[in-house]
Amino acid sequence: MKKANGTYNLLHWGHIKLLECAKEIGDYLVVAISTDEFNLQKTKKAYHSYEHRKLILETVRYVDELIPEKS
Template identity: 40%
Template sequence: MKRVITFGTFDVFHVGHVRILERARELGDCLIVGVSSDALNFSKKGRTPIYSQEDRKKIISSLQFVDEVFFEESLELKGDYIEQFKADVLVMGDDWQGKFDNFRSQCEVVYLPRTPSISTTEIIEVVRSTER
């Protein structure tokens, strides 16, 4: 059984998220998704997500091609998560190209192209600009 792991915030869930998760699942028999905790997201981006970590986990868990979901508490623990979940493949969006190559000794690392013209940050900015 080939196990695939990926990570993300998955805030303001959109078709780009669906597509990358579907493609990740196609690389193996089991897809494990680490959802960034609210605290981790705040430390990375200086803001909390629109949706709570529990809501984001529920959304990801509801997808038929996702087998397991957990909270990613720290970027420094990615190697530990790969080991803990016995992942054979780490999948990330190609906006992270090269940033996770250090895990190649633990598993295969694959960078998938993002869906063009779709970004959670852009969606949030558009919504906020129309609120004014």
């Protein structure tokens, strides 16, 4: 199992290559998406909400599981 965490705001080709490479390392890829609350703690502002970013990442074929990153 491999884990890739991040905000994944405005998903782009660099994110896709990261996920592809992470998936090649293991047989199961868990992606932790920063929650809106976590981003506020880090003074990061995401353009899309957590739910929208999650929905977008669910369509990426390399991702097996999504979890919220809270800390």
